[in-house]
Amino acid sequence: MQQVGMAEIQRIFEITDPMGIHRESLVIPLGPRNPGSVKRKPNGKFEIVVDASMDFDTWLGGLAEALRAAGA
Numbered sequence: 001m002q003q004v005g006m007a008e009i010q011r012i013f014e015i016t017d018p019m020g021i022h023r024e025s026l027v028i029p030l031g032p033r034n035p036g037s038v039k040r041k042p043n044g045k046f047e048i049v050v051d052a053s054m055d056f057d058t059w060l061g062g063l064a065e066a067l068r069a070a071g072a
Contacts, residue, residue, distance in 0.1 A: 001032050004050050011056075012048060015063045021046065021072055038066035046070060 001008075009028055016026060027047040036051025036059060046067060051059045 001050060001052055001056055004028060004030050004032055008050065008056060011060060012063065015060065016046075016067070019064065019067060019072055021067070038063065038070050040070045040072075046072065 012026075012028060013023060016023070025045050027041065027045050029047075029049055032050040032052035034051060034053040036054070037047070037049045039047050041047055048063070048067075050056065
């Protein structure tokens with residue numbers, strides 16, 4: 001994956017919305033990185049960096065658990 005587009009962001013929202021995480025509390029960089037990460041920033045927002053080396057669907061399958069591990 002070279003860029004995170006609106007389709008991918010919408011799919012991320014499909015995970016975060018039911019968890020009660022407000023969209024304005026998310027930071028989703030448009031450039032995926034290797035490795036990706038999910039962390040809570042000091043300002044309380046969650047930074048979700050898509051992993052460039054993984055299949056997006058596979059990565060997305062672990063997003064809820066990664067968010068819970070980060071304090072969601």
